[in-house]
Amino acid sequence: MSIVTIAGSPSAESRSSLVVKYVAGLLYKHNIATTSISVRDLPAQDLVHGRYDSPAIKTVAGLIANARAIVVATPIYKASSAGVLKALLDLLPQDALRDKAVWPIGVGGSAAHLLAVDYSLKPVLVALGAQHLLSSFYATDKQIWRLESGEAEFDNDLKARLQLQVQQLADWYRQTTSEPAQRPEPRRLSAAA
Numbered sequence: 001m002s003i004v005t006i007a008g009s010p011s012a013e014s015r016s017s018l019v020v021k022y023v024a025g026l027l028y029k030h031n032i033a034t035t036s037i038s039v040r041d042l043p044a045q046d047l048v049h050g051r052y053d054s055p056a057i058k059t060v061a062g063l064i065a066n067a068r069a070i071v072v073a074t075p076i077y078k079a080s081s082a083g084v085l086k087a088l089l090d091l092l093p094q095d096a097l098r099d100k101a102v103w104p105i106g107v108g109g110s111a112a113h114l115l116a117v118d119y120s121l122k123p124v125l126v127a128l129g130a131q132h133l134l135s136s137f138y139a140t141d142k143q144i145w146r147l148e149s150g151e152a153e154f155d156n157d158l159k160a161r162l163q164l165q166v167q168q169l170a171d172w173y174r175q176t177t178s179e180p181a182q183r184p185e186p187r188r189l190s191a192a193a
Contacts, residue, residue: 003034003035003070006073009038010084014060014107019162026162073109073167081106105138106119117138134169
């Protein structure tokens with residue numbers, strides 16, 4: 001079992017994707033395996049046409065079914081989560097998140113959309129069976145800088161909050177799983193799935 005991270009942005013320049021990548025890196029430092037999924041890597045036709053039985057969507061559903069926890073990151077557009085993320089979540093089985101810890105993360109242009117994660121993303125996660133929702137996490141674009149290397153730099157407050165919540169997730173994970181603590185190899189779902 002691992003933790004699956006889902007980057008829910010359609011943009012290649014997404015700050016929410018940078019945040020979820022950073023979270024996966026922190027989990028790796030805690031010796032917790034992660035598998036990364038990006039909605040950008042999924043066939044658009046499957047998402048647009050609702051092909052829940054496509055090989056790519058079946059692969060995603062299988063990864064989520066075998067995960068112990070899910071980290072879902074989305075940009076906040078017009079006070080709501082990304083539509084492409086919602087399209088993916090709509091294709092998952094009704095109880096896809098049952099018995100899993102789920103950590104919703106949102107990144108928006110201003111603090112004015114702070115509650116968008118609670119009002120637009122959390123209800124969808126609950127509808128998918130999520131019963132153990134971790135505290136929502138919200139960051140603003142101004143707290144995240146994209147470096148020329150493609151990596152990110154975060155302001156100190158954001159970095160400290162992320163490290164604290166990852167520590168809490170790692171502690172929960174170790175308490176609820178019998179996996180030995182060893183350095184895992186991170187996985188990323190490829191577009192060929």
